[in-house]
Amino acid sequence: MMAVLNASDEVEQLVLRNTGLTDDLLWNLVEVLKRSPSEVTLLNLNLNRIGPFGAHVLLDLVRAKPQVQGIHIFGNKLRDYGVQILVNGIVELQEQTASEAVLQDSMLLQSDQLLQSDQDLQYTMPLQSEQHLQQAMLPQSEQLFQSEQHLQHTVPLQSEQHLQQAMALQSENPLQSEQHLQHTVPLQSEQQVNPDLLVSLSATWGSLSIFTLLELDIGGNGLASDGLRLLAAYMRHYSSLQYLGLAQTSGADLAAWKELFDSLKENSSLTHIVLDESSLGDPGVRMLADVLRVSVSLRQVDLDRNGISDVGGNDLMGALLCRTQCPLSHLSLQENDISPGLMRRIQEEVKNT
Secondary structure, X not given: OHHHHHHOOOOOEEEOOOOOOOHHHHHHHHHHHHHOOOOOOEEEOXXXXXXXXXXXXXXXXXXXXXXXXEEEOOOOOOHHHHHHHHHHHHHHHHHHHHHHHHHHHHHHHHHHHHXXXXXXXXXXXXXXXXXXXXXXXXXXXXHHHHHHHHHOOOOOHHHHXXXXXXXXXXXXXXXHHHHHHHOOOOOOOOOOOOHHHHHHHHHHOOOOOOOOOOEEEOOOOOOEHHHXXXXXXXXXXXXXXXEEEOOOOOEOOHHHHHHHHHHHHOOOOOOEEEOOOOOOHHHHHHHHHHHHHHOOOOOEEEOOOOOOOHHHHHHHHHHHHHOOOOOOOEEEOOOOOOOHHHHXXXXXXXXXX
């Protein structure tokens, strides 16, 4: 594996599922990956033994390979602390790369304006103007001197202000990142980058890598209420995720689940969420049904083995009937306590829509 990564530039998806990977082994792997010519976009490290230190190692890799769009680490040992490290690092890197893109955009704009000003100097000299004729007769060295003076004043003040704002944004981001690491739940910053902007920047900037995480699976990591609340803040303010895996997250209370589900009501990017074996029961599913009534992006939901009865099933059915404009394409409810008749109507509603 190490030899392949060292030599090959064709590895896009690295799958090391259930390989006994520890933090130390992950560190060795990441050191090779950072030097690899391959541009890995997906990491599947499910069912290993990666702990909180491994979250630091993963962030080190993503800083070196910001084209990574998917991190799957289901069934590891991150717990709340490891998830905090990972999520805060993701936020920091998203803001940093987006700010660098804005700064580069401003510099390119200024360069284009200088080039246009230079072209204007070459073609806007009216022959009928005596003053311009005299200027044309000046020695070449004096013409160059006056052109340089003209160039100093042809950049619009608006562009200078734009560049100063972008540089200020970049200098403030490290302070914001330190504040994120000091809190269990990341705080919304005044200079927060719109998650939708991250996706558009990634699509338009070919030479500059904008880090935009689209898939994250942190299920089966012993996540409890504090970790779920932190994730809720991330989903509300910073996330561009399209896929979120939270299977086997049974250690969080209903209040934490409510915070997460409330954050999803405002989220416009998430299309698929996996909640298998998370002990949601009927109360948790009712909160999820409220999300389904208003979310226009969420299209796929997995709820296997959650102790859902006909009470929760009816809540889901009511939500499905409200989604006439944005129907679900997938709803998995295997091994719950929903009666066969109701289950059949739910699946027919998903299929018909």
